Amino acid sequence: MVGVLLLLLLMPASATAIGITCGSGRNYTANTTFQSSLAVLAATLPGNASSSPQLFATATAGVVRALALCRRDTVNTTACTDCLASSFKYAQKMCPNRKTGATVYYDYDEVNPLQPGCILGFSGDAGFLGQASSVTGNGTFFQYWNPVNLPGNARVIATAVHELLNETARDAAAAPRRFATAFMDSIGGAAPTLYSLAQCTPDLSARDCLACLRRLVGTVNATNSVRMGGRIFVLRCNIRFEAFMFYDDKNTRRIPFSSPSSMAPAPAPAPTGHGIRPWVIALSVAAPVALVVALCCFIVYCCRLRKRHTKKGKVALQEKSTRQFHEDELVWEMEAELSEFSVYEFRQILEATSNFSEENKLGEGGFGPVYKGHFPEGIEIAVKRLDSDSDQGFIEFKNEVELIAKLQHRNLVRLMGCCSQGEEKVLVYEYLPNKSLDFFIFDEDRKVLLDWEKRLAIIVGIAEGLLYLHKHSRLRVIHRDLKPSNILLDSTMNAKISDFGLAKIFSSNNNEGNKTRKVVGTYGYMAPEYASHGLFSVKSDVFSFGVLVLEIISGKKNSHECGAFINLIGYAWQLFEEERWIELVDAALIPSGGSSEMMRSINIALLCVQEDAIDRPTMLDVVAMLSSKTMTLNKPKHPAYYSISSVGNKEASAGTKSCSFNDVTISTITPR
The missing domain is CATH 3.30.430.20 (Gnk2 domain, C-X8-C-X2-C motif)
Structure with a gap:
């Protein structure tokens, strides 16, 4: 202009x-x-x-x-x-x-x-x-410089100011909000701590933002770089530095000062002796010369080695920075595409969780802790903070942002937004006050709060959520990690499927299966074809659903040893075959109504855990069977993982009702 x-x-x-x-x-x-x-x-x-x-x-x-x-x-x-x-x-x-x-x-x-x-x-x-x-069209419209100079060596200070502004510009371009602050201390001894700020309009790409800011930094000449402070503004970006803290940013970064190198003085020549024989002089000179030559060769070798490592380090850092750019761009694309999805500042997350205090910690997930938080407007949230040193955590972050943010169903947990700032990756969910399903069904005191009517409603809710994922959502999704701890309960005990970090998208016309070399998930809930050969399909989720139903009805974990069987599946199948299915039902539900519904639910669960994937029903079939009391159900075939424990067949025939505890329960296959 x-x-x-x-x-x-x-x-x-x-x-x-x-x-x-x-x-x-x-x-x-x-x-x-x-x-x-x-x-x-x-x-x-x-x-x-x-x-x-x-x-x-x-x-x-x-x-x-x-x-x-x-x-x-x-x-x-x-x-x-x-x-x-x-x-x-x-x-x-x-x-x-x-x-x-x-x-x-x-x-x-x-x-x-x-x-x-x-x-x-x-x-x-x-x-x-x-x-x-086009950031080149933004001519500088304003500059303001403090007339007072900073104390100290002008060359050192000028170097420090340019280094500070360039680093702040890089941080701002990499941040989703295109904003960053920083400070630098210990500058040449006498100079005070310098504080800096860089900002672009958020609609600029990372590349355009960095180009705009670098152009401003390039206008800071030798005279202005030693001032007590200054600022340059164009319409789309601006920079500022001062000798006092002029911003209120908890995420400000300390940038270490790299002092300009100075030449070391040359060593003084050693005094020569008088009257010493020539061969003595030759030896006394040759030895130090040889040592110096060897030392020089060693230094050259070390410098080349260091240069090689430095180059590798810079390449790795550049790749890491590029990766973070892509992740941040993904986040902004999601916010632009989805009206109910928000991108939060990390400071907002810190305030909401009281700096991730232990009092607000809800639990520990596979990729990091989960905290309860409160936004100023009174909204309760659940915050998943991914481990910063876990590359797999970043993959899960990207997976959840891409998947669950696009899915809307009453039986899926709602992802409200996320935060991506440097190494910090945070997912923000709706807060569900009744925690997860395992908190109730595996606790002797709390399981009585879930009568049969509530348990059946939870079973139906999970089934409808899976049907949505498999058939009716914009994306066709296989969850791959369905288990009680990933079923959350709202204030009315409505079931919501959560944790989509391991989920996979599949084409709508592919129900047969896909293969992966990386088997991820949780033992006890994996379909046999997936655990053994890496084959997964919608029928993998059906198997996990069947295990869940047996656990909900019995109040026992599948990974426990039951009578003569190594798990709940074989025990349930034998009881059903011998028409003693009532012995499987949780004691907290007896006496209780709905015995015919319980029997049908056990039948449906055993159909879901059949060994051959082709024999298992689809979730559309499962929802239909759960919705009808008159539909004739098939007799289940041999289930997967049907094995006898070391106790032998004797106890099996005796009809032992209890399941003993086994510590080797829920495990994950690495990498998850």
Whole structure:
């Protein structure tokens, strides 16, 4: 935008318009479309930007295009709204009736350094908002430098400032919100700690953001780089550094200072002797020379080796950075695609969970701990924090974001959003107060809270959730890790399937199976063809469902040794074959009504755990069988994992009712 730069550093309010550029085109007249359109934007854009997770918004009203951005460390939405509203008023005051528009940077001075600022631009130019695709079109419209120089060695300080700003620019480009802060201390001994900030509009790609910020850093010359502080703004990006902390960001990064190397003085020559024989002198000189030559060769070898390792390290770091860029871009694409999916700042997660306090910890998952949290508006959440040193954790993060965010069903847990900031990967779910199914059915005291009516409703809910995944969702999904701890219960004991980190998408016309070399999941719930040969299909989930139903009815874990059998499946099949199925039913359900429903449910479960996948019903069949009391059920064939324990057939014929505890229960196959 070509225009005239106006500065106003003294204003009565605590907020200050640091810089403003007025367009140089022709003016508009009163009571025109341009004026009414600008009034609409002034009334709506501040609120839209402050309510956005990015604190950023663009809008078009009539012939006017506008852009609004608040600084990312804004402490509340009111501060953002007020800043942008003041910017509109100030722009209209300083650039009256200017049809080509204005750009304002509104900030707080050193009296209130922690109060965040904002940037506003509007124009009647049709290409105004298109500048996001070309950062080269953003000419510098404002620079401000503290007239006082930093104490210390000018060359050292200039190096430190450029290093600090370049690193902050890289962090901002890599962050989903395109915002980062940093600080650097121990600079040349006398210089104070320096603080920096870099920000782009969030609609810029990582590459464009970095290009925009690097162009600004490139304008910091030798004179300005030794100032006590300075800032440079263009419409789409800005940088700032100061000798005091001017932001409120808990995630600020410390950047170590790399001091410029200095040449070491050459060693003084050794004194020569007088009257010493020549051969003695030759030997005394040759030995040190040989030693120096050997030392030089060793140093050259070490330098080459170090250079090789450094190069590998840089390549690895670059690959890691590229991977994080892709992960962050994925997150933003998901937020743009799904209206009910949000991307959160890591500081929001820290505040919601009281810095991941032990008091808020709900449990430990396969890839990291789960915490309860509260957002300021009173919404309860469950936060899964993935282990930062687990590559498989990043795969699970990507898997869950891609899968569950696109799935909506009353029997699937809702993924509200996520956070991806550097190494931190966090998934935010709806909070379900009654924890997971295993919390009830395997506890002698709590299992009495689940009568047969509730247990049957849970069985039906799981079945309907699986049917949705297999047949009716936008994506056809195989869960691959169905077990009681992955069935969550809401306040009315409605079952919700959770944990989609191991899920796989399959084509709608492929029900036969897929093969994988990496078998992942939990022993006791894996179908035999999957555990042995890596073959998985919708029938793998059907098998896991059958195991779940037997556990819900019996209140016993499949991995326990039951009578003469190594697990619950064989025990249940024998009792059903001998028409003694009532002995399988949890004692907490007896005496109880619904005995015919219990028998049908056991029959359905045994159909699901048959050894051959082709014999198992689909989830569509299962839901139909559960919904009808009159449908004739087939007799189940031999189940999988039907084995006799070392006790032998004697106890089996005696009809032992109890299942003994076995510590080797739920295991995962690595890699999970």
